[in-house]
Amino acid sequence: MSIAVLGAGAFGTALAVSLARKGPVTLWARGAEQVHEMAESRENARRLPGVKLPETLTVTSDIETALSAETLLLAMPMQQMAGFLQAHAEALAGKTLVSCAKGIDLATGQGPTGLIRAHVAGARAAVLTGPSFAADIARGLPTALTLACTDHSEELQAELSTPTLRLYRTTDTTxxxxxxxxxxxxxxxxxxxxxxxxxxxxxxxxxxxxxxxxxxxxxxxxxxxxxxxxxxxxxxxxxxxxxxxxxxxxxxxxxxxxxxxxxxxxxxxxxxxxxxxxxxxxxxxxxxxxxxxxxxxxxxxxxxxxxxxxxxxxxxxx
CATH class of the missing domain: 1.10.1040.10 (N-(1-d-carboxylethyl)-l-norvaline Dehydrogenase; domain 2)
Incomplete structure (x- = not known):
């Protein structure tokens, strides 16, 4: 499956770096200038300095390119998620959407999976969460996270696990x-x-x-x-x-x-x-x-x- 990480903050970049060590990954950032800097230096100096981006990691500001992936990791602030989902609902329909945000939507009181189900038709909603700092993940230090998805998620668990990022699955998204x-x-x-x-x-x-x-x-x-x-x-x-x-x-x-x-x-x-x-x-x-x-x-x-x-x-x- 193809993977894209939407959001080039420290955590999104770290996840993209870790997953790109296994195979091709796309990292999407809003700003074309930031993307140009990262592509040239092969580093996200603004958010995660000192960590080199693998050659298997493609950085883009073209949202259509990023949304073409089958599995999308939503690494954006919780209060921005509803607007993003609404704006791109058609392109996101039927995809596997893995929220990496930690919070509650102020407007609705919902968590990320609730927002995904409310705004995107046919999407498979999952949550990736747990004790982790971006720098540790990016440096390849041992980290364990929870992957929550209401359906049978062994395939998704294997897809998003790496030699240093160990995922434990649960169906308890709430x-x-x-x-x-x-x-x-x-x-x-x-x-x-x-x-x-x-x-x-x-x-x-x-x-x-x-x-x-x-x-x-x-x-x-x-x-x-x-x-x-x-x-x-x-x-x-x-x-x-x-x-x-x-x-x-x-x-x-x-x-x-x-x-x-x-x-x-x-x-x-x-x-x-x-x-x-x-x-x-x-x-x-x-x-x-x-x-x-x-x-x-x-x-x-x-x-x-x-x-x-x-x-x-x-x-x-x-």
Missing amino acids: GAELGGALKNVYAIAAGTVIGAGLGESARAALMTRSFAEMQRIALALGARPETLSGLSGFGDLVLTCTSAQSRNFRLGRAIGSGEGFDPSITVEGVATAKALDRLARERGIETPIAAMVRALTEEKIGVSEAMQSLLARPLKEE
């Missing part, structure tokens, strides 16, 4: 996409804890209670508990809550320390916190940490107030 989306919210909280100097014990407690919230939300929305305990849930939570490579963690650390943060950097957890808090209120699901993250990112409360609010909650059984 659990996989929720795990990948929700952990971003809690990574902001973990970063805030560290930025505010509250200590490692506080971070451990925060991560544990965050995982309880993730499970509570996901199960209420129809996910399977074992999915949240796997790579796309617990695994991704651990990675993003403990590493400064995570943009969500870095934003939280900036909030906690009172430092500025580059507004041009996409931080999916901000929009997800808003969507999640709204969804939880509608469903009557208790999510105090997510609510505090939304309030912090919207500058409605300060770090000290958020901490006191969480610590003052009634004592309960674990």
Whole structure:
């Protein structure tokens, strides 16, 4: 099968590089200037510097060329996905569409597979998610991810696996996409804890209670508990809550320390916190940490107030 990666950010480029080590892959970027730079230098210096693009990787800004592939990896920000799917619905019809985005659509409250099914006729919707940083994948460091698809996905699993990128499959698309989306919210909280100097014990407690919230939300929305305990849930939570490579963690650390943060950097957890808090209120699901993250990112409360609010909650059984 032919493969194209749509989106030449760090993660999309890393996936394209990894897959191109097996065979031909197309990487699509919006800007012709960026494509020209990458084609000339054989490097995505803007997003993934220091990583050479294999000769088997073709870079293009021609969307029609990219959409001719049979399997398309959608490596774009979650809040841009619905518009992209609507704009190219006819060309995408009947294709295998693998979302690499982690988030919840603000306008509809849907995850990526819901958007794919809503906008593209006959598409096979899948999710690729889990604990991974672009630089690790691109450098060929061992990485394991979850591939979620409701149908029999052994063929797709083999197609997208590489010697250093190991995929585990599941049919629980709801659990996989929720795990990948929700952990971003809690990574902001973990970063805030560290930025505010509250200590490692506080971070451990925060991560544990965050995982309880993730499970509570996901199960209420129809996910399977074992999915949240796997790579796309617990695994991704651990990675993003403990590493400064995570943009969500870095934003939280900036909030906690009172430092500025580059507004041009996409931080999916901000929009997800808003969507999640709204969804939880509608469903009557208790999510105090997510609510505090939304309030912090919207500058409605300060770090000290958020901490006191969480610590003052009634004592309960674990």
